[in-house]
Structures are given as C-alpha cells and as structure tokens.
Amino acid sequence: MVRGVRSVVPILLSFALLTGCKSPKQTGAPAADPRILTINGAGASFPNPIYSKWFAEYGRLHPGVRINYQPIGSGGGIRQVSQGIVDFGASDDPMTDTQLQQSSHPLLHIPTVLGAVVPVYNLPGISAEVRFSPEVLAGIYLGTITFWDDQKIIADNPGIKFPHEEILPVYRSDGSGTTFIFTDYLTKVSSAWAQQVGNSTSVKWPVGIGQKGNEGVAGMVRQAPYAFGYVELVYALQNHMTFGLVRNGAGQWIKATPAAVTAAAEAQADTIPADFRVSLANAGGTASYPICSFTWLLVPQQSADATKGRQLHDFLLWMISEGEQEAAAMGYAPLPRPVAERLKNTVASIR
Template identity: 55%
Template sequence: MIRKILLSVAFSAASLTALSQQVTLTGAGSTFAAPLYSKWAFDFKQANPNVQINYQAIGSGGGIRQVSTGTVDFGGTDGPMNDAQLADAKGKIHSDILHFPTALGAVVPVYNIPGVNAELKFTQDALAGIYLGKITKWNDPYIQSANPSVKLPNANILVVHRSDGSGTTFIWADYLSKVSPEWKGKVGVGASINWPVGLGGKGNEGVSGLVKQTPNSIGYVELVYAVQNKIPYGQVRNSAGQFVKASLASVTEAAAGAAKNMPADFRVSITDAPGAQTYPIASFTWMLIPRSIPDKAKGAALKEFLKWSLTTGQNECEGLTYAKLPKEVINREAAAIGTLQY
C-alpha cells in the first residue's frame, strides 16, 4: 500500500514537472470532433499555460495518415483504424496506436428545399436510395410517404458528400451498409468510398456550405455543424421503426449497449443500435494516441490532456451538442491510460 502511494506521488510529481516545461502538442484529423477539440485545447491551456495544443481539422483519413507517420502527436478519427492500418503504423513509428473514445456525436441528413420549412422524416430506404442515385426527385414516394403533410417539389435532388477521407463518411456508410444490402454490396464502408452520385465538399464545413448555398440539396454532417449553420436536419427511422431526431438523449441511448460490451481496444460501431428512442446514425469519436513517444515531456503533456478530456473536458460536450461518454467507458479508458509508456 505504501509503495502504491509512493508511486502515485512520484507519478504526480513527474507530471507536474513535465507540465512546467513549455510543450507544444500537434493533432490532426476529424472535422466531426474539431469544435470540441478546439474548445478543449483552449480550456486546457487556461489551466496549463505551458502546454499549447494545435489541432488541424483535415478529416479522419488525414488524421490517421499523419499519426501513422509521426507527423503529429495524436490523431482524431470517427472511424476506427483497421488491423492493416494499425500494423502499417507500427512499422513506421515503432509503436502501437491506441484508440481512446472522447465523446459521442450524431451524423444528420441536412437539406435545403426552397419553400419547405418542415422537419422531414427519412426512412432507411429513402436515404440509401438517394445516395445510390436511385431516388432522384424530392417528391419521390419513398420520401413523400414518410412526410404526407409536406408538399415536396418535383425537383431534382442534388446529393452532397465528402470529397476527403472522412470519419463522418465512415459513420454514414457504416449505417447505410447495415440497413441496405444493395449499398453494402455496391459501395460498402470506408472513410473514402466510390460515390455513385453527387458533389463533394471538403470537411463538415464544406458539405454544410454546399448544402446551404445549393437549392434542393441534401448532405450529411455532424450535428453541431447543422445547428451552428442553422441548416434544417431530418429525423431518421431507427431499427425499432420509430422516427427519431438527433439529440443528446437519443445519441446517449445509442451508446448504452456498447458501453456494457465495449471491446478492449474500444473499436466499436454503434450505428443502427437497438432501442425505441435511439438515434441510428451515432458514433464515438476517438483520439489516436501512440503507446510510446520519444519526447517524454510531450508524452506527459499528452497523457494529462487525455486524462483531462475524460474528466473535466466531458463537461464541455453537451454545450457543443456532443454526448458525454458513459461512465463505464471512462473507467475502462482510465485503465488503458496506464499502459501508455510515458
């Protein structure tokens, strides 16, 4: 017991020493999580003036590439790395990369239909059909039947998707693959996919901008971008047959089952999760953290930032329309932090 106390004191002293040095951490990746990480970087610096955190929102694909080559200290992604990517990264930086969930978010269908101010409802078949290029008019029966009280125009649907490697795309495609066998067979899941139809925008910002300025368009973005840009977004029918709007409660509901059955490496999909009140296009977002970092001062600062994000930082989530992590997940992550070799 005394030895444990001494180790704890020594660890705390080492961390304080490291944070007393000027350290700059660089991260890159997910635009989905960028509003939250930017807020966290600012607030963490207020408490730790010697630590500067710079995060570039370049998309999850870019974040995976950069952390895998040691270009940045940590990555951000909304689609977990696969086994081949993890093995490739280990060969390049001589370290395992660990996934740490940091928050929960939702991807929502956003639209711009002149003269239509109603909150639309989308079925699984409608969303898959639109993005497969099979549903091309706004008043198509697959859309109109779910919105009988809305007068939808006989106008061509302009489909907007991401042009860059994107975790938001991974979540969207993962969902469509679960609800549409045709999508799964023809397109599949990935951060970058071969789109059957549509116009590409870079980042959640790019998709938001294209939808906002293009009449009769539809796109998909992380919830905070829809809210901040005041773009209408629809309800989506879940696996229980209920139309549900993305909210803190409906996203948290999606994570409830995963929290109890979380794999040891935290790589899990929660799209199309069960539950009457569950929003079906939800996901964890992850920080990608190398297990070992040669620069011990950077390593100590990164570890403290990660600990802070799982405790104090969680209080910032809901104000930016992200859901907090379940306590069961945070407890398991605390144990995983102990395996970091710095």
C-alpha cells in the same frame, strides 16, 4: 473546417532580418521558450471545435504545456501519428488491424466524445421536419429515389405535400470521417449499398455532386433548391440548418441530439471491445439516433518523449473528469459513464 490564409508579411520580415536590413543582433526567429512543453497533434476535423476548446482550457490550467492541433482529416492523422510525425493523432474512423500493424509504434484508441451526422435539405415552401427512412437515405444516393414526391418519402411524411422536383444529392468530395460515419450506416441498413458502394472515408458515389468539407456540402444545399446532403450535427446547429429525422433500428423517428447519440452508445455499452474500436451505426434502443460514432484520439502507449507521455496521460484524465461536461453544450454527446470508467484503465497504461 474553415481554413485561414497565412499572410506573406512574416516571410518578408524574416527575409529582411536574415539579410541584415535590421540590427545585426536580430539574426533569426526567436528561440522556442524552453519552459513550454509543446505537444503536437493532427487529424479529424469532426471533433475540432471541442478539441480546440479543451486544449486551450488545459493550457490555461497548465501554463507550461501547449497542445497544438491541426484538423487535417482522419486519414492524415492516422498517417502522421503512425510515422511519428506528431505526438498524437485523431480519427473518426477506427484504424484497421493492418494499419495498427504498420504503425512504427503501438497506438491506443481513446474515445473522446460522440458525434452525429444529419440529413440536410432545401425544400422551398416546406417548413415541417422531414422524416427519412434508411431505405430513402440509401435510395437517394444510389439513384433509385430521384424525385421529392417519391412514394416512399410521401408514405413516411403524411400531411406534407412534396413537389415533383428532382433531388440533387450532395456529398463530400474530400476524404472525411463524416463520410465514413454516413456510409458505415448505409452499409448496415442497405444490402444494395453494401454490395455496390461500401463504407470508407471516400467512396465512389453512384449519383450526385461533390463538395469539399461540411461548408461545401452545406453551401450547395443552401444555394440549390431541392438539394439534399449530410453534415455533422455540430455544423448544422452552429449554422442553423434544417435537418431531418431518421428512423432507427427500433422503428422510432429520432432527431439527432446529444442525448439520442449517448443513448446509442449506452445501447451497445456491453459489446464495446477492450480497444474501443466499435461501430455505433444503427445501434439498438428506442431512443438511439442511428447515424453516429465515437471519435478517437490515437495515442502512443509509450511516447518517444517520456515527458510528453506523462502530459498526454494527465490531459486525458482531465478530459474524462472535466472536459466531458462541456460536450453537450457544443452539440457532442459525452462518453457514457461505463465507457468513461473503463477508459481510465486504458489511460493509466500510457507512458
């Protein structure tokens, strides 16, 4: 996500105050308002747009509560909440058993919304939506499919005349939940990918060029003719990017939409475990979009501050009943009703 640049002016003003350039009564920064309860969180950038909206709305409804969130990435969120640096974390990659055991306190995985990762491309002169099979997606990043007029691409896209131009694969150079979702999918659909690369927030890419953030990948794809990359659906929609269809496990060509992502979760609703740590990659069902995932808040079951624990409990209940209704309009998929109902029991245990 785009990061702001902090001005040095506040630092200079604070120095002036401390050195006596102002009135002696002004000897430091204003004390925090004791009437405001501040809850701090950090983690995934993938859900940051909707989290920002939710936290702002909840703050307006509850003037005595302020929820601050820093989109530092899934890995950072896991680390900081595990160490007790923040009151809650967020991740697009569920924590492993080892990570949960190493945490200084028990953590719950709270699914919030679902998101998708989409293939974006730059094909001058071609306006049609391009179809990408699992074999092609894996082949592009394995380096076994190198030209746009490869027979596997042509076979899936009758009527489109592809140029004999080399494909430039673009990937995320930074650790990313988006990369985890994409590589988790590739690991499920390609045995070669599973053996050679695997799934993680950061992998050793066989080919291509790395760029930081969704904005870096998108910028390179826009600038470089015949480039190919992957970005979050929300980012693609907000920036009016062209993205392709993907063949799902049922053999259907699906374009990513909130409804198609919800269908993937509904197709696996009966197999979602009690702790909600599950992969939705390549889910069954004819209407399911195959490259998607839950994103989770990581919440202490017993907060060090009981007042913050109660407010997190109340916020999560508000999220389930009210916030979920805003998901689709922002490009995310809301929780399926059976998942939301189960989640209420988990939230009830938070103190």
